[in-house]
Amino acid sequence: METEKKIRLTRKKRAELAVAELERLYPDVECTLVYDKPYELMFSARLAAQCTDARVNIVTRTLFVKYPDLKAFAEADIAELEQDVKPCGFYRTKAKSLKEMAQRLLDDFGGEVPDTMEELLSLPGIGRKTANLVLGDIYRKPAVVTDTHCIRITNRLGLTDNTEPAKVENDLRKLLPPEISNKFCHQTVEFGRDICRARSPKCNVCTLSSFCRAKQR
Numbered sequence: 001m002e003t004e005k006k007i008r009l010t011r012k013k014r015a016e017l018a019v020a021e022l023e024r025l026y027p028d029v030e031c032t033l034v035y036d037k038p039y040e041l042m043f044s045a046r047l048a049a050q051c052t053d054a055r056v057n058i059v060t061r062t063l064f065v066k067y068p069d070l071k072a073f074a075e076a077d078i079a080e081l082e083q084d085v086k087p088c089g090f091y092r093t094k095a096k097s098l099k100e101m102a103q104r105l106l107d108d109f110g111g112e113v114p115d116t117m118e119e120l121l122s123l124p125g126i127g128r129k130t131a132n133l134v135l136g137d138i139y140r141k142p143a144v145v146t147d148t149h150c151i152r153i154t155n156r157l158g159l160t161d162n163t164e165p166a167k168v169e170n171d172l173r174k175l176l177p178p179e180i181s182n183k184f185c186h187q188t189v190e191f192g193r194d195i196c197r198a199r200s201p202k203c204n205v206c207t208l209s210s211f212c213r214a215k216q217r
Contacts, residue, residue: 009211014158015175017211022187025207029186031137033057038113038138039105040064042123043073045130046097047088059087070111073102097125115139128166136182144169144176145185149192156196158213 009017032053035041040060048056063084067073073081082095101123105111113134114120120131129145136143144150146165150172154160160171176184195202209215 009158011159012175014211014213015172018157018159018208019176019180019184021208022184022191023180026187026190029183029190031133031186032189034060036064038134039070039102041137042113042120042126042130042134043098043101045133046101046125047085047094049094050090051088056088059085070102070106073098074106094125100124101126113138115141128169132169132182136185140182142173142178143182143185144172145182146172147185147189148198149196150185150188152198153188153192153196156201156212156214157208 031041033041033044033048034057035044044053044056044060047059066084067076067081076099078095078099081099082091085091085094085098088094104123105113109119114123115135115138117128117131117135120126120134121128129147132143132145135141136145146168151160151163151165151168154168154172155163159175160168162168162171172181172184191208192198195206196208203209203212203215206212206215
């Protein structure tokens with residue numbers, strides 16, 4: 001009978017249970033990218049594409065000292081900037097994005113990071129994931145950051161059947177209270193690193209397993 005009740009849980013109920021348990025596990029979670037200025041978060045997120053946050057933080061520790069403001073990035077020698085970000089991978093594309101973003105921010109936004117999805121998406125190299133991160137962490141607006149951990153975990157829990165980031169974002173916006181949606185996504189990152197790993201998830205110690213669709217199956 002107990003198993004039967006679990007199977008009949010709605011997505012909304014699963015989401016409520018997940019929100020409560022992740023809040024218990026990670027009440028003080030923050031973005032793992034290190035930054036001091038709004039644009040530094042955006043630049044770090046761009047560098048983090050297909051790269052770990054830990055490696056990005058190592059690179060930006062010296063990068064943000066060498067290029068202390070947007071003007072320095074906009075005027076950077078592109079070949080030198082490429083070498084500076086090379087450890088993050090895809091360094092030519094990423095260096096080009098940073099230089100062009102800096103120029104756009106200076107030319108079109110007065111050196112400020114915009115606070116709307118439309119304006120953020122107009123910047124070179126910025127997709128919805130990074131735009132949501134900026135909106136949530138910098139401007140404290142409702143945001144859903146669908147990184148690989150979030151997509152994997154919400155699929156396993158049964159909160160979505162989609163794997164395309166934009167579709168997962170849309171599904172989660174229907175389930176999560178707007179005021180906690182951004183924090184929830186950061187919590188899934190920590191949970192994904194600690195317990196619900198891509199390979200060999202620790203289901204035997206997972207406190208979400210009682211309502212996890214993947215575990216039930």
